[in-house]
Amino acid sequence: MFLTKKHLSRRTLLKGAGVSLALPLLDAMIPAATPLAQTAAARKLRAGFFYLPHGMIMGRWTPSGSGADFKLNTITKSLEPYKKYLTSLGNIKNDDAIGVHTRNAGTWLSGTSPGNTMYKTLDQVIADQFGPLTPVPSLEIASESTVQQRSGNGGAYSVVSLRDGTPLAMEYNPRKVYLKLFGDGKGGTLDPQAERENASLLDLINDQTRALQRDLNPSDRAILDSHLTAVRDAEQRVEQRAAAARALDDFVLPPLPPGGALPDFDQQVTLLFDLIAIAYRMDRTRVVVFMMAAEGTNRTYNHIGVPESFHPISHHANDPARIEMLVKIQTWHMECFARFLAKLADVREGNGTLLDNALFLYGSNMSNSDLHNTHPLPTLLVGGAGGKLSGGRHLELPSPTPIANLHLTFLGLLGIEQKTFGDSTGTIAL
Numbered sequence: 237m238f239l240t241k242k243h244l245s246r247r248t249l250l251k252g253a254g255v256s257l258a259l260p261l262l263d264a265m266i267p268a269a270t271p272l273a274q275t276a277a278a279r280k281l282r283a284g285f286f287y288l289p290h291g292m293i294m295g296r297w298t299p300s301g302s303g304a305d306f307k308l309n310t311i312t313k314s315l316e317p318y319k320k321y322l323t324s325l326g327n328i329k330n331d332d333a334i335g336v337h338t339r340n341a342g343t344w345l346s347g348t349s350p351g352n353t354m355y356k357t358l359d360q361v362i363a364d365q366f367g368p369l370t371p372v373p374s375l376e377i378a379s380e381s382t383v384q385q386r387s388g389n390g391g392a393y394s395v396v397s398l399r400d401g402t403p404l405a406m407e408y409n410p411r412k413v414y415l416k417l418f419g420d421g422k423g424g425t426l427d428p429q430a431e432r433e434n435a436s437l438l439d440l441i442n443d444q445t446r447a448l449q450r451d452l453n454p455s456d457r458a459i460l461d462s463h464l465t466a467v468r469d470a471e472q473r474v475e476q477r478a479a480a481a482r483a484l485d486d487f488v489l490p491p492l493p494p495g496g497a498l499p500d501f502d503q504q505v506t507l508l509f510d511l512i513a514i515a516y517r518m519d520r521t522r523v524v525v526f527m528m529a530a531e532g533t534n535r536t537y538n539h540i541g542v543p544e545s546f547h548p549i550s551h552h553a554n555d556p557a558r559i560e561m562l563v564k565i566q567t568w569h570m571e572c573f574a575r576f577l578a579k580l581a582d583v584r585e586g587n588g589t590l591l592d593n594a595l596f597l598y599g600s601n602m603s604n605s606d607l608h609n610t611h612p613l614p615t616l617l618v619g620g621a622g623g624k625l626s627g628g629r630h631l632e633l634p635s636p637t638p639i640a641n642l643h644l645t646f647l648g649l650l651g652i653e654q655k656t657f658g659d660s661t662g663t664i665a666l
Contacts, residue, residue, distance in 0.1 A: 279586065279623070280369075280519060281621065281622050282590070282593060282594040283362045283522060283524070283595055284525075284595075285358070286598040287526070287528065287600065288569050289337070289529055289530065289546075290531075290600065291550070291600050291603050291604055292566055292600055293559055293562055294603060294604065298614075299312070299324050302630050302631070303629055303630065306629065311566045312570055312616070315573075315577070315616075318591070321620060321627040322616060322629075323617040323629055323666060324615070324616055324631065325615040327635065327637055328611075328633070328638075330344070330613060330639040331610070331659070332346070336608070337394065341395055341527065342357075342395060342396070343601060344396055346640075347659050348659060356398065356400060358646060358647070358657070359374055359376075359525050360397060360398070360404075362523050363523045366522040367523065369519075371417075371521070372417060373521070374524070374525070375512070375523065375525070376397045377407050377524070378395075378406035378408045378527035379505050380501075382395050382530045394531045394532070395527070408497050410497070417514075417515050501537070505569075509573070509579075510576075510579070512524050513580060528573075529546060533545075533546050534546065537565050540565070542561045562605070577591060588620065592623070594620070594621075595617065595619045595620075595621040595649055596616075598615075599613060599614045599616060600614050601613065612636075617646075621649040631666070638661060640657050640660035640661075641660045642664055643660065644656065644660045
């Protein structure tokens with residue numbers, strides 16, 4: 237008996253005019269009669285860290301019940317379809333955050349003082365292991381500028397990701413994020429002429445795409461079409477922003493600030509989540525940090541009926557009206573995250589989905605924003621970690637537990653063995 241199934245390399249790129257596009261996992265990339273672990277379908281773990289400042293209204297965040305019988309609360313209710321992937325953790329603390337905006341973000345993934353120049357945040361430790369496997373070792377993005385001047389909220393450590401004590405810039409311009417992920421491979425920047433010529437990556441690879449589609453079976457063609465549709469959608473939204481800027485220039489109005497975000501915050505956050513999903517799917521990067529709002533931000537949320545600024549509202553003084561506005565903001569961000577999870581759950585990889593092969597940390601480095609306290613921290617683990625994590629549980633830890641213990645546990649779930657991390661005192665039994 238002869239097996240004649242055609243084998244397509246997992247590293248196949250569609251190329252044209254100096255640009256290239258990686259492909260999602262296709263059945264044609266799995267050689268016939270080859271064990272799954274030895275093929276392109278072997279698990280590729282992704283790590284992600286999703287940070288929201290100003291804590292949570294813990295009475296509307298914390299699940300009721302414990303173990304597998306827990307019930308999601310108001311803020312997290314949108315995660316119900318993915319409950320089997322959730323591990324909620326209570327009684328997490330971070331003594332190094334000390335409730336100050338200028339160091340809150342920078343200590344969330346470190347568990348140590350930002351004055352320590354020797355450490356790397358958790359994402360960068362993972363990037364050292366996973367980064368060499370992808371074109372972009374790690375991706376650090378934000379929904380808006382992380383430079384906050386008012387109320388003393390600026391400072392070097394108002395970002396999440398640090399390497400050797402040095403803060404890493406968080407990019408908030410979707411076009412720059414797009415170019416970093418799918419550009420020329422030289423730092424993510426193209427000169428203006430090349431950028432205009434490369435406005436449609438999919439058009440430039442059109443000939444190769446059609447040739448490949450002819451050789452694929454119907455199932456693979458459907459997967460490829462879905463992938464190309466997602467890329468086209470993101471590309472068009474990025475291009476719409478550039479077109480708006482060019483239209484303003486045509487009317488000789490002052491140009492938009494370089495690197496500006498989309499004017500519609502809802503679209504901005506959605507587009508950035510979509511770019512992350514595509515990057516994971518194409519294996520452009522396996523490590524992402526996303527600040528969904530900046531520490532000390534004065535952004536308003538008019539699109540959900542909250543006209544007041546996020547940071548001032550966070551000092552709610554137990555006023556019920558202000559608490560409700562905070563719950564609206566925190567719930568909306570979670571709903572954006574839930575839509576992102578839905579995209580990953582729809583991507584088949586081997587015997588599971590991309591979400592099965594992911595491990596995410598979602599939370600804040602503050603608890604009660606009015607008091608600026610750092611215990612208990614709102615903390616969610618999401619994903620299957622390649623089969624190493626069984627979710628669907630709320631674990632109320634018996635005593636206040638350093639967040640660095642969770643960091644150490646996170647590393648272990650990804651197969652990265654390390655004895656200590658930050659001020660860890662051990663691992664958490666999951």
